[in-house]
Each structure stands twice: as structure tokens, then as C-alpha cells.
Amino acid sequence: MVPPKYFVPARYAAFVRRRAALARYDLVDVQAMERKKFALAGLDPDAGRARLDSVLLSLSGKRFDHVSGTDSVHWLLFACISLTDWGRGVRDILEIGTFRGKTTVILRALFPQAQIVTCDLPDEDPILASSYRRGDPAVLAEYKQMRDSRVSQDGIRFVQANSFFLPQKAPGPYDLIWMDGGHLYPEVAWDMCNAWHMCRPGGKVLCDDVYTDPKGGGAYASAAGFDVINYLATRTPVEVIHFIKRENPAWAADTRQCKYVSMLHKPAGV
Numbered sequence: 343m344v345p346p347k348y349f350v351p352a353r354y355a356a357f358v359r360r361r362a363a364l365a366r367y368d369l370v371d372v373q374a375m376e377r378k379k380f381a382l383a384g385l386d387p388d389a390g391r392a393r394l395d396s397v398l399l400s401l402s403g404k405r406f407d408h409v410s411g412t413d414s415v416h417w418l419l420f421a422c423i424s425l426t427d428w429g430r431g432v433r434d435i436l437e438i439g440t441f442r443g444k445t446t447v448i449l450r451a452l453f454p455q456a457q458i459v460t461c462d463l464p465d466e467d468p469i470l471a472s473s474y475r476r477g478d479p480a481v482l483a484e485y486k487q488m489r490d491s492r493v494s495q496d497g498i499r500f501v502q503a504n505s506f507f508l509p510q511k512a513p514g515p516y517d518l519i520w521m522d523g524g525h526l527y528p529e530v531a532w533d534m535c536n537a538w539h540m541c542r543p544g545g546k547v548l549c550d551d552v553y554t555d556p557k558g559g560g561a562y563a564s565a566a567g568f569d570v571i572n573y574l575a576t577r578t579p580v581e582v583i584h585f586i587k588r589e590n591p592a593w594a595a596d597t598r599q600c601k602y603v604s605m606l607h608k609p610a611g612v
């Protein structure tokens with residue numbers, strides 16, 4: 343049989359792999375495994391969930407949903423951390439990759455005692471216009487209006503710079519760092535290097551969109567973040583836990599394309 347003109351073997355293989363993965367996916371097992379990771383990290387997901395829901399309801403009228411929806415586990419992790427003794431003492435937070443400032447305002451609500459520095463690209467950086475449809479003037483204007491209205495709150499400082507220059511522009515130190523800028527090589531390598539050095543001993547770095555399969559990835563992320571974390575783990579006593587970003591089967595079932603939020607703890611004294 344001659345395959346149709348539009349038949350692309352790699353796409354067909356991905357389709358078959360994904361369909362088989364969806365059939366195998368066991369949400370109950372996955373949730374049990376993820377709960378063990380929270381316990382290992384000393385975090386209470388039920389208490390965190392209640393706190394996060396109250397913050398999200400006041401900000402957007404919606405509850406957290408990463409099972410049937412597309413919310414990401416980093417919000418839940420931040421909520422859990424904010425309830426710990428250590429979290430209540432967090433004073434300085436860095437976010438790399440502000441985008442529309444949604445996580446920035448959630449961090450602000452969860453850690454009202456902290457100062458937040460959030461960084462995104464300057465207007466003239468070519469990556470700004472070439473990503474997230476910001477080359478379209480209408481999209482760009484709406485994006486900037488939303489971002490600026492959110493980062494203008496008290497307790498938030500917006501640094502408009504490529505994260506390469508963060509050690510000069512906003513050297514910290516920080517207790518908690520949210521790494522959510524460029525997830526491809528080379529950005530992810532300098533972001534992790536800077537984050538590790540700017541993080542106080544005893545602090546935490548959370549890194550978004552980590553693919554653990556070398557063949558996983560897409561336009562905005564790859565397994566490069568995982569490689570950098572493993573590089574660091576080989577040379578430092580960093581403690582790492584990889585949390586599934588979304589338990590939603592459409593996102594998590596295909597292990598090649600499943601994304602993680604990696605939580606790195608920098609031990610005291612390092």
C-alpha cells in the first residue's frame with residue numbers, strides 16, 4: 343500500500359506511541375507517586391492546595407487544576423513551600439521569565455513578606471519578537487500592558503534584561519528562584535549557573551519545563567535543562583526532585599513528552 347502524500351513516518355510513530363501511552367496511563371498510580379515526592383520534600387500537598395485555591399480564587403475566580411486543566415505544579419509547590427517554617431522566612435525571590443506576570447502575582451500573594459525581582463527580555467532583544475507571537479504589534483501591546491500592570495505592584499521589581507546579565511543587574515542573593523526564562527541551550531545553562539550562585543545556602547531553585555527524555559522537547563524546551571541539572575548534581579551536593587508538571591494525561595502519559603518542574607535544594611553550608 344502506498345502511503346498518502348501527507349504520511350510522515352515520524353509523526354505517525356509519535357501518534358502510535360501517544361495512543362499506547364494514553365491507554366496505559368494510570369492516574370491513581372501517578373498521583374500516589376507524586377504524593378511521595380511531596381512527602382520526601384517535606385511538603386503537604388493538601389494544605390498547599392487549600393492555600394493555593396484561596397489565592398487563585400481571589401486573583402482569577404478559578405481553582406487549581408492540573409488533572410483535567412493545564413495549570414502547572416509549580417504554583418502548588420510554591421503554595422506548599424510558603425506554609426513551611428522555612429517558607430515563612432523567605433525574604434528574596436527571583437523569577438527568571440516574567441512573561442505576563444501571572445506567577446509573579448501568585449508569588450506576591452503567597453509570600454507577602456518577600457521582595458520579588460522578576461526579569462524578562464528588553465524590547466530590542468530579538469528573542470522577544472520571535473517568541474509567543476510578540477512580533478504582532480497588537481499581541482505585543484496587550485502583553486506589555488498586562489505584564490506592566492502586574493509587575494507595578496508593591497514588593498515587585500521588574501528588571502528588563504536578558505538573564506545573561508542578571509549577576510550585574512540584580513545579583514541577589516535570593517532564597518527562592520523560579521527559573522522560567524529560556525529553556526533551551528544556551529540560556530538554560532547560564533540561568534542554572536547564575537541561579538546556583540545567587541541562591542543562598544539552604545535555598546531552593548525551581549526549574550520549569552524539564553524534559554527527562556533526551557528525545558523529548560519542542561519549540562521552547564528540550565532535555566538541555568535536565569542535562570544541566572545532572573551536570574550540577576555530579577559536582578555539588580544539590581538535592582533534586584522532579585515533579586510531573588501536569589498530571590493531565592494529555593500532557594503526562596507520553597513519557598517522552600512529559601514535562602517536569604525540578605526542585606533543587608542548595609544545602610546549608612555550600
Ligand SMILES: C[S@@+](CC[C@H](N)C(=O)[O-])C[C@H]1O[C@@H](n2cnc3c(N)ncnc32)[C@H](O)[C@@H]1O
Pocket residue numbers: 437438439440441442443444445446461462463469470473503504505506522523524529
Ligand atoms: C514561559 S514564559 C514565563 C512564564 C511565567 N514565568 C509564568 O509562570 O507565568 C518565558 C519568558 O521568558 C522570557 N525569556 C526567554 N529568554 C530569556 C532570557 N534570556 N532572559 C530573560 N527572559 C527570557 C521570555 O521572553 C518569556 O516571556
